[in-house]
Amino acid sequence: MTTITANLKKSAKKMPLKGMMDNVMEQFNSAADHINLHPNIRKILSITNNEVLVNFPVKMDNGDVEIFTGYRVQHNNALGPYKGGLRYHPTVDLDAARALAMWMTWKTSLAGLPYGGGKGGIKIDPSKYSESELERITRRFTFALADNIGPEHDIPAPDVNTNSQTMAWIADTYMSTRPPAQRTANQHVVTGKPDGSGGLEGRDRATGFGVYLTIKFWAEKNKVSLDDKTFIVQGFGNVGYWAAHFLEKDGAKLVAVQDAHGSIKNAKGINVEDLFNYTKVNNGSIVDFPNSKLVDKKDFFTLDCDILIPAALGNQITKENAPKIKAKLIAEGANGPTNVDGEAILLERGIAIIPDILCNSGGVIGSYFEWLQNRNGEIWHLEEVMEKLSKKLKGSFDKVFDYSERQAIDMRTAAFCIAIERIEKAYVQRGIFP
Numbered sequence: 001m002t003t004i005t006a007n008l009k010k011s012a013k014k015m016p017l018k019g020m021m022d023n024v025m026e027q028f029n030s031a032a033d034h035i036n037l038h039p040n041i042r043k044i045l046s047i048t049n050n051e052v053l054v055n056f057p058v059k060m061d062n063g064d065v066e067i068f069t070g071y072r073v074q075h076n077n078a079l080g081p082y083k084g085g086l087r088y089h090p091t092v093d094l095d096a097a098r099a100l101a102m103w104m105t106w107k108t109s110l111a112g113l114p115y116g117g118g119k120g121g122i123k124i125d126p127s128k129y130s131e132s133e134l135e136r137i138t139r140r141f142t143f144a145l146a147d148n149i150g151p152e153h154d155i156p157a158p159d160v161n162t163n164s165q166t167m168a169w170i171a172d173t174y175m176s177t178r179p180p181a182q183r184t185a186n187q188h189v190v191t192g193k194p195d196g197s198g199g200l201e202g203r204d205r206a207t208g209f210g211v212y213l214t215i216k217f218w219a220e221k222n223k224v225s226l227d228d229k230t231f232i233v234q235g236f237g238n239v240g241y242w243a244a245h246f247l248e249k250d251g252a253k254l255v256a257v258q259d260a261h262g263s264i265k266n267a268k269g270i271n272v273e274d275l276f277n278y279t280k281v282n283n284g285s286i287v288d289f290p291n292s293k294l295v296d297k298k299d300f301f302t303l304d305c306d307i308l309i310p311a312a313l314g315n316q317i318t319k320e321n322a323p324k325i326k327a328k329l330i331a332e333g334a335n336g337p338t339n340v341d342g343e344a345i346l347l348e349r350g351i352a353i354i355p356d357i358l359c360n361s362g363g364v365i366g367s368y369f370e371w372l373q374n375r376n377g378e379i380w381h382l383e384e385v386m387e388k389l390s391k392k393l394k395g396s397f398d399k400v401f402d403y404s405e406r407q408a409i410d411m412r413t414a415a416f417c418i419a420i421e422r423i424e425k426a427y428v429q430r431g432i433f434p
């Protein structure tokens, strides 16, 4: 063994795998270098404003008490209240919450919303708990967060393993613990609520619809049709399902899907609605869907397809699988699915990436509409919501695409530059207190 190889092997052993925070910081720093961001503003944006960690007890169905750990990280609020999801997953920790909160700051800024960025959740495998336990866990978590969230301060939304029901429990708990005269006025403490409880028609599909739209806009710019294009999706939850639903409606063909239970493929096509209905009667799992073949987890990303949509967790596309990916376009439905090493390989290979902070921003734009609707005492309808969402996303997409062409940089760096420049402007205008 040569000394160089031996040293490389030694350092590879010592080097811990990059966490999500390492990735978002590298993405931030490369955009900050590109725009020559003022060092003082770089310092401010490199760190989170507040980090809340709560340990709280919950009574289980059998009478035992279990202690849970929850997080809410607030990265930056220069442009408005903190905004971002709550995730229930065993991988939730401070590093993940910090990184995801930071991505939210760039996402809301890029979308031109009056929000900052926050994120949080509970370190938990929700599949191990009953519905009534999850309700008590959610309500007690909301109580523990207390005034660290609020409709004009920090507004959570659904994320992995949380949904409109989770948001309804949070809203109800938050409102019930306010002084009587303030209760109903606080409905917009969370977005992504059910239609009947202040939710927005279409918020359920907003993220996946946005993923589809950004793919469509990309195809238009590159003068290709979506008809008969094949796509694969990792994650068949809220984002993955709705993105697949709209792509299929536009003529594209779903040929493989992966979820937490396994991976399936069918080169002739997988009917999206049939698969969705199948998961409803198969404990939420896609495995053993009729006419599909099982795929080894490690081979999933390397399957033949035109478009790859990661819509599950972060750090999925890495230097291990990036060299073997066959897709020509990656549309990041998930937050942080491609790490910086994986991205360098993809760009080198000429594979286009629609970055997460643009690709999945339909969700937070939908959340903003819901917040406005609640704040103004209005009720918006589906058609109007989808139209406004399309218009807003088209504006963001064009801005990022044009910036990247003009400056000859990749779309992620372009999106970060636009987002950071907007926040920089706010700091320059306001100065630093005192």
Ligand code: NAD
Residues within 6 Å of the ligand: 158, 159, 160, 161, 162, 207, 234, 235, 236, 237, 238, 239, 240, 258, 259, 260, 261, 311, 312, 313, 314, 333, 334, 335, 360, 361, 363, 364
């Ligand atoms: P979800 O809980 O509805 O669905 C998650 C899906 O991922 C499920 O199908 C699950 O089985 C699958 N999954 C979980 N672990 C997996 C693994 N190790 N390998 C493969 N599949 C796995 O969550 P969601 O709301 O659809 O969120 C998915 C991603 O999109 C997350 O990264 C989230 O941060 C991001 N996102 C969500 C929204 C939103 O509005 N829900 C908005 C923007 C971004």
